[in-house]
Amino acid sequence: MKKKMIVIGGGAAGMMTAIKASDKYEVTIIEKNEKCGKKLFITGKGRCNVTNASDEETFLRNVVTNPKFLYSSIYSYNQSQLMADIEAWGTKLKVERGDRVFPVSDHSSDIIKAFTSELARRRVKIIYNTSVKQIICRPVEAEDITSEKKSAYEKEAVGLVLSGGKRMMADVIVLTTGGRSYPLTGSLGEGYDMVKELGIEVVMPRPALVPLVTKETFVKEIMGLSLKNVSIKLIAGKNEYKGLKKDKILYQEMGEMLFTHFGVSGPLCLSASSYVSNFIAGQCEKDQELKDLFNKSRSFKPIILSIDLKPALSEEVLDKRILRDFEEFSNRELQNALVKLLPKSIIPFVIEMSGVSPCKKASDISLEERKRLLAALKDFRLTVNGLRGFEEAIITGGGISVKEINPQNMELKKVKNLRVAGEIIDVDALTGGFNLQIAWSTAYMAAE
Numbered sequence: 001m002k003k004k005m006i007v008i009g010g011g012a013a014g015m016m017t018a019i020k021a022s023d024k025y026e027v028t029i030i031e032k033n034e035k036c037g038k039k040l041f042i043t044g045k046g047r048c049n050v051t052n053a054s055d056e057e058t059f060l061r062n063v064v065t066n067p068k069f070l071y072s073s074i075y076s077y078n079q080s081q082l083m084a085d086i087e088a089w090g091t092k093l094k095v096e097r098g099d100r101v102f103p104v105s106d107h108s109s110d111i112i113k114a115f116t117s118e119l120a121r122r123r124v125k126i127i128y129n130t131s132v133k134q135i136i137c138r139p140v141e142a143e144d145i146t147s148e149k150k151s152a153y154e155k156e157a158v159g160l161v162l163s164g165g166k167r168m169m170a171d172v173i174v175l176t177t178g179g180r181s182y183p184l185t186g187s188l189g190e191g192y193d194m195v196k197e198l199g200i201e202v203v204m205p206r207p208a209l210v211p212l213v214t215k216e217t218f219v220k221e222i223m224g225l226s227l228k229n230v231s232i233k234l235i236a237g238k239n240e241y242k243g244l245k246k247d248k249i250l251y252q253e254m255g256e257m258l259f260t261h262f263g264v265s266g267p268l269c270l271s272a273s274s275y276v277s278n279f280i281a282g283q284c285e286k287d288q289e290l291k292d293l294f295n296k297s298r299s300f301k302p303i304i305l306s307i308d309l310k311p312a313l314s315e316e317v318l319d320k321r322i323l324r325d326f327e328e329f330s331n332r333e334l335q336n337a338l339v340k341l342l343p344k345s346i347i348p349f350v351i352e353m354s355g356v357s358p359c360k361k362a363s364d365i366s367l368e369e370r371k372r373l374l375a376a377l378k379d380f381r382l383t384v385n386g387l388r389g390f391e392e393a394i395i396t397g398g399g400i401s402v403k404e405i406n407p408q409n410m411e412l413k414k415v416k417n418l419r420v421a422g423e424i425i426d427v428d429a430l431t432g433g434f435n436l437q438i439a440w441s442t443a444y445m446a447a448e
Helices: 012-021 040-046 056-061 067-076 079-088 108-121 190-196 218-222 267-283 287-295 315-328 344-354 367-378 434-447
Strands: 003-008 025-030 063-065 093-096 100-103 125-127 132-139 155-162 167-169 172-175 202-208 212-214 226-236 248-259 263-265 303-308 380-387 395-400 418-420
Touching (some): 012 025, 040 108, 056 063, 056 067, 067 434, 100 108, 155 172, 190 202, 190 395, 212 267, 218 344, 248 267, 263 267, 263 380, 267 303, 267 395, 344 380
Parallel strands (some): 003 025, 003 172
Antiparallel strands (some): 132 155, 202 395, 248 263
């Protein structure tokens, strides 16, 4: 007779855990929503970027927080294995730019269908519209554990209390309730409270892969402007932040960004936000201080966002390019002489940053003024002083401390037979399918 496993949460990690465990366990999923995969449905702008087809080493370089913890998971169940499984379950996949993997149909519903069909085929029981209020534990008896684990386990998980008061008992419980991003999908962070009650350390959850808020309000005037092939650098100043003997570069990369009514977004800025979030969290001495920052939209000390608008051109080459444009448009005012070089909407703000008069004719621009203009193009600066909230965050930073988890089977070191997987763990990565693969791989380990 099979042992019983209960999986709390029917998202990406929960469904994968149930599928992979169903050969050895009688599995039941407890899902608070009316269907599984609700957050999965909106990922990748509705297309579902299921993974990234890079090799394992490249994959781990894209993990922002605690990459070493994932070694066992990623090498045990990698991207190729996942892709083979999904295609075997009936959904064809394709690889796009940046090794991003999507369903051929471009519909996330096809990924969910592949998983739910496999769950049905494996006869996994799913209880919908039901929440878990408590994990039931009992003290660990000496005969229940081996001598080497005797000092580690403090208790053993044996069952659950459901929202209606009903109790369900199980041999193994897997917690896959996700983080706090996209709360409208039901991700409210209740899993954190469950494990805190058991004495498990939770690193304060915070928004990650989230748009950046800037002090400058002129961004409203260029809202919607997308810049491709630009380079950004985020710099924390030594005079602003404790423990820095010199300015610290938090993130530096080339790619695409977008101006919004509150600041900046787009792939570059979303990735940068995870490093900003980690840095700010490290500056907070108390959880309440961090909670105030990320839950009440309080501004933090400024972090400089330096944008190189023309990273492919050296200063010397860019200067020659500006001279050519000035010769071509010699009788135009400066604000009308840069139309070949920059998008029209951003020109006034680049000129303002340079301190050169926008009404001055191109033919009258001095060498010194041209140098100032050049500096503004290669170092267009904004001041980041906040992050948007969980409602706009793609993932959650923070979560159950990796120090509390055995990476070989995702079991909590202090609680026998209670395992965790997915976004609830203090591990996060950049955009491009990496975070979903973390969910799949950690779920595989929890099941195996």
